[in-house]
Amino acid sequence: xxxxxxxxxxxxxxxxxxxxxxxxxxxxxxxxxxxxxxxxxxxxxxxxxxxxxxxxxxxxxxxxxxxxxxxxxxxxxxxxxxxxxxxxxxxxxxxxxxxxxxxxxxxxxxxxxxxxxxxxxxxxxxxxxxxx
Numbered sequence: 001x002x003x004x005x006x007x008x009x010x011x012x013x014x015x016x017x018x019x020x021x022x023x024x025x026x027x028x029x030x031x032x033x034x035x036x037x038x039x040x041x042x043x044x045x046x047x048x049x050x051x052x053x054x055x056x057x058x059x060x061x062x063x064x065x066x067x068x069x070x071x072x073x074x075x076x077x078x079x080x081x082x083x084x085x086x087x088x089x090x091x092x093x094x095x096x097x098x099x100x101x102x103x104x105x106x107x108x109x110x111x112x113x114x115x116x117x118x119x120x121x122x123x124x125x126x127x128x129x130x131x132x
Contacts (some may be wrong), residue, residue: 005054005055005056006080006081006084007051007054007056007071007077010037010039011047011050011051011054011056012039013033014029014033014044014047014048014051015056015057015070015074015077016074017029017033017053018033018057018068018069018070019070019073019074020032022058022069023067023068024067024068025062025065025066025067025068026041026044026045026048026065026068027041027065029044029048029068030044048068049084050102051068052068055071056070056071056072057069057070057071058071085097099107
């Protein structure tokens with residue numbers, strides 16, 4: 001199975017709409033995006049066609065409308081993008097990626113608590129792998 005290409009910034013924004021809705025028509029995607037992006041409905045339609053040719057979305061026909069849905073779940077796409085960023089930009093150095101993320105956004109107390117939980121769980125998994 002070949003990996004699907006990484007979505008562009010605009011394609012990722014369209015995918016976010018589809019992930020939130022599950023599926024949507026061109027008009028529904030356009031209506032969700034029009035207030036935040038300078039985009040017209042025909043452009044959304046063109047993006048979706050290109051995204052389908054790239055394997056990012058699929059469609060079904062409902063009357064005269066095409067209803068689009070994402071091919072991959074948000075989590076899988078997120079992991080693929082993050083993995084590529086980690087390897088390409090940070091040469092696999094997770095500590096550098098995290099330090100850069102903290103430079104970009106200062107985490108809230110709640111986010112820090114969640115990060116501590118995630119780190120503890122990762123340490124536990126590493127210990128368990130070491131025992132087997």
